[in-house]
Amino acid sequence: MSSTRARELVRAWLGTTDPEAIGAVYAGLRAAGPLVRTPWGAQVVPGYADVRRALVDPALVMLDSSWRDGRTPGWRDSPATAALCDSLLMQNPPEHPVNRRPVVAAFTARSVAALDGPIRARVAAAVDDFARTLRQDGAADLIGDLCRPLPAAVLCRLAGFPGRDAAWLAELAAVLSTGGEIRRPLDELRAADRAAGELLRYFGESADSREPAPGVGPFDTGQLFALVAAGLITSTHLLGNLCDRLLRTAPDDLAAATAPGHRAALIEETLRWDPPVKLATRRAARRTTVAGLEIPAGTVLHLMIGAAHRDPAHYPDPDVFAPGRDHRPGFPFGHGGHFCPGAALARAQAEVFLEHFAAHLPDLRPSGPLRRRTGPSFTEPVGLPVVRRLPAPRPAPSRGEVVRLSPHGGLR
Template sequence: MAAEVSLASLHTDEVRRDPYPFYARLHALGPVCKVAPGDRYSYVVHGYEASAHVLRDSATFKVMDETLLGAKPSWEGNRAHAVFMNSVFFTNAPRHTRMRKMFNQAFTPRRINALDPAIESLTADLLDRLAEQAAGGKVDFMSEFAFPLPANVLGELLGVPEADRAWYRPRALALGAILELGGATPDNVAAANTAAEEITPYFAELAARRRAEPRDDLVTALVQALESDGGQLSEEELVANLIVVFNAGFVTTTHLLGNGLTLLLERPDQLARLRTDRSLTPRFVEEILRYEVPTHFSVRWVAQDTEVAGVPIPAGCWVLVLLAAANRDPAQFARPDVFDPDRTETSTLSFGAGAHYCLGAALARLEGQRGLAMLLERFGDIRLAEPPGTPRQLMLRGHEQLWLTLR
């Protein structure tokens, strides 16, 4: 029998500031709990093995898609809903398989690795700017580095001109806000709709330009894959996926950089180790992703009666999968609440698992590693100029601002 819990505290300020004690209490009750009646979710899955099982069994555990929309009527008939529901994020097999295949063809390791020199030179440019700004006093790491780095890298990958990237940021944030737990409020939905209405023609025009004048970028590769595959992907699906890839690709990585730097500044010994041995960077980035992942949860719908970790779960209910809790499961990670880049158990659920495994995991890792290593190389003395604010989000969790002095 699974223990029954209330998820109400996940909406409180206290738990939003520090959800980890709540996750630890869940672990003490087992890997899966039943949620008290009245919640949108009937089960919460937080054990590492149990969460991996749910994510990998995509025939039983489906993501929200158009056919399931009845359960989320506030998204119906609006532009933001249309964008999400036409993308890989919110489609299941066979539609998801078809779309994902197109993306896998275009999003190749070759294309990601080829971005490395561009990532280095974009990072170097941003560091030059940071140095200039820091000479005058404190500087906001988030707006001057953590946001523009992934936005510029994705801009390169997709071919979004630099001048348009700042225009994009508030719109991307508005779209992302409705994915937060309890975030689909009428105001947020309205703002997301407006953002989607503005972003959709932007990407439609970009795709049309690449069709007319092909370049060596992802949009061109997708447009060509689309045409050579005999219309496997509709124009609407192409545009929706460009939007979600651009969105999914930078706000997450922005917070990887911001959360990572904060963790290091709070742990001077670890920071000193990393400074003296840069070969440790990949290990540090993996531990940052485990310890303070920007994406705390995922949601699945149960298509048939099933069982997870011995707990029977009936068809037709919604399950909340707490990825960040799974990353702190004591059954999987020794001393899970200790930031320890030397740990040998490094396989996390930070990028999900199974059919919906993050398309950009390799790119995010590369950006995290290059970004942090080059920052430390450039500035021998990095300090917080103000205490970092406390994040409140569970989805896209991170700092809005991070004021630093740099020398």
């Protein structure tokens, strides 16, 4: 394949955020070969089987502090990048499994089940607050007013932060996540640096006053940073995409689509269709093999989780959103040593959210388009304006029909 064609494919990938359109881009990358070279020298890996194997290859490691020290002088001048590398998100063994262990223990499926009460309380309160905003203002933003602050409210309750800080933490997380992108405009990186500084100060100042839920923590600064910087944005992405799907569902079908027996399938298909993290970047610490090809030490690879989830070799009709499809495992929260420890929490939160959305917000309709971040690693919804759906007009009485008046003078 020519370098010109490779650049065209990579440019299309970098410029496409719409899940409806990205399937064709992924297909083009797969057709170009198991590896596609980017203009900056990294290799893109789009196939499901190749991505899955690469995520557990011990020769492929994170771009951690030691790698940056030898490659990017002055990188520690960026507080956001330094904090990311000091956290679970970018560490390698032997530090990573040790620092990860307390977070994994706090959010196992059994631990999350024991936290059902606090999760339900925070979801119910968030939905009530959103409904109140909608009544008062006549319009609201599902992302900014509900899907972004809700995961932060849950985390505040579990980690012991004051609930009043949830919206602020959610905004910091959204800004911080730009520091993990492969493309970082200077103004966004500076904003991420400021957010990292605020967050680290906050963790230090609140250390003695935090009262985490039983069985949760206490966590150190690096663990908390990972939970906020990665956990909140991925949960917002999932909830926002679920809202987008629910708004496309006819009101009469909403209850069935969100019934207890259907919620898990809807969540899993949403995670497959548009995973919260579409890209996992690794480097070869030593020579290895990816997609049957030899990879020299030092090579940087972008493992395309989003493309893997649209691979027809693993998912029939991958560009069709089909919650009823046979479940085949994907990796929306990663795979291997860096599998997201908060995955069970995100799924449990989404289940409760679907229940409350259907019960209390069944009559919403979009009043503007869904807006997304530019990505390519994170393309979470950033805006989805809604209003209440007007009730259907009553049919006019037919000729000869008796029209009865209510005691208050209205038709009934």
